Amino acid sequence: PIDIGRAEGAPTGRAHEGTHGTGRINPSYDAFEMALFDLVGRHLQLPVHALLGGKVRDQVAIDFWIGQMSPDDAGRAAGEAKARGFHGLKMKCAIDDPWEDRIQAILDAAGPDFTLTLDPNERFYRPVEAIGLARRLARFPTIAMYEDPVPKWNLDWYRQIRAAIDVPLALHLGNPRDVVNAIKSEACDHFNLGGGMVEFVRMASMASAYGSHVWHGSGVDLGVAEHSYLHACAAAHACVLPSDLVGSWVREHMLVESPMTFTDGHVAVPDAPGLGCEFDMDAVRHYSVARLNVAGS
Template sequence: MTIERIETFAVPPRWLFVRVETKEGAVGWGEASLEGHGEAVEGAFVSLRERFIGHDAAEIEEIWQIGYRGGFYRGGPVLMSALSGLDQALWDLKGRALGVPVWQLLGGRVRDQVECYAWIGGDRPDEVGEAALARKAQGFRAVKMNATSELNWLSSPRDLDGVVARAAAVKAKGLDIGIDFHGRVHKPMARRLAKRLAEIEPLFIEEPLLSENIEGLEQLSRMTTIPIALGERLYTRWDFKPFLERGIVDIIQPDLAHAGGISEVRRIAAMAEAYDVALAPHCPLGPIAFASCLQIASTTPNFVIEEMSLGIHYNTGGHDLMTYLADKSVFALTDGFVQVPPGPGLGIDLDETLIRELARDFKGWRNPIFRTKDGNFAEW
């Protein structure tokens, strides 16, 4: 199967789809979304096309190794997102060509269905309570919310009251909750907040500090019994290695559109299993990335829960992962679970006409800029 064409499509709300076609007519789709930096990822495909058009599409590992190591400079969000999209597309193409699901190519399933959670917003307890009920009506049993919009190095302890009250309001609706600090909270307040949240018993606290503050994360991990989740801003097994070796993380969250696709995330998950660390892939993205996550989730023993960007999500402009599906029933949610797609490749069929149509007029997306009350820049 000789690669003849590699196309990219930037589409709303902020996603980058990849289409690979062979001379024999086999087609596969991947997702290389890197929110706010789509043009940079598209630029990385210039060299990937030069390298791999004419290459055998079946040699997925060979392509991955050359794509990662062949340019001398390696890693990072842009290059790894491009490689992720290409890798997903090659797995999809191979599965379709052979008439089997990707999970079959990965050795078969260890589970038939995948538990999912969704994001909720709201600044007050009543708002997050209503959002939680809306997610419960969709079929979710677990949700995730941001901890706070801002906590500086020495915010008032009273600022923690609202975070705890909002988390308690969600638990009162009968749902489990993960709490995302999003790297916004500085170490002194992160320690205080983690202590206060222990009474709520969340599923996890996510990115309690930025991943580059590995020493602070190590200190925090020794102070709390709440599972610590992180990894959406880590891109290879080598990025995850020190967090595993130092016992900092309990749940890793690699993003299959950023962290080397199906091939690399499978290796990251296997490495984490040896440290008794669970896998919960990050995926506030589109249908191809989510379908890829389901392939990994279904074949990974230490998988626990999957993020799902289903409807009423933030900043989507009315688009969610169902928008581009030809068959929208494939991701049906029942009692918190999505069935693993049985179809060949990634198990989804896309509306290619709609993708090409919306890509023609899409102007791109930029991360919003937030500021604290004193005017200082705040983490997104």
């Protein structure tokens, strides 16, 4: 018999601590979880989302993503995103950026209904700066969310900012303990969640009980990882905000045979057995810079 819960619960590698002492699961565990769920799904002829409790949606909403750009470059990127069917984008930023010029360039290129999530990676520094900037930008209704404006170790600051501005506030978190602490502190409105597939669905359920919505964050990930995110998003009731699956437009190749297709700001959830993707071994060989063969004992 196959006991996914038992296999999933053992080697979580929880000794790793985040930058600010907020514990999170060792990212190396995520690869183990992806492989395990893909293997079991293929064996049972079930998609991974069925192993996570079943999908509650056939498509996952996705926003475009850009780094910290000049106004002209941001406008061009927003125009490209709009042309590709996206309805909004997430933008990296900092307190001293040319805010009005850049947002206006995005609006000129993509229109007033194109939404923005602003993510400074804590580089608004303190509540006084974050609140001042949010009030200064209040005339731009296209701003839909502020994510991680100040250091995340100080949830009191988040509660202070949240009480002072009208735009929703989000925290990017990766383990249940931090989600519980944020909920107890009333520190944010919504969550950008990471972690493995099972942990994501669990944390999304916590957020839902609090009345929050979530989306799935990512790094500059490859195709297998991003397919795992799709299955997790499909199985989480609270995952209704556009997720960050950014590898497809910043990487030359995703190392899978059939990369994701973005249509009207959404990606269809795979229903094939397992994760629903295959390694492109020709691409793996092409991009390999070193190889290590491990012989069995």
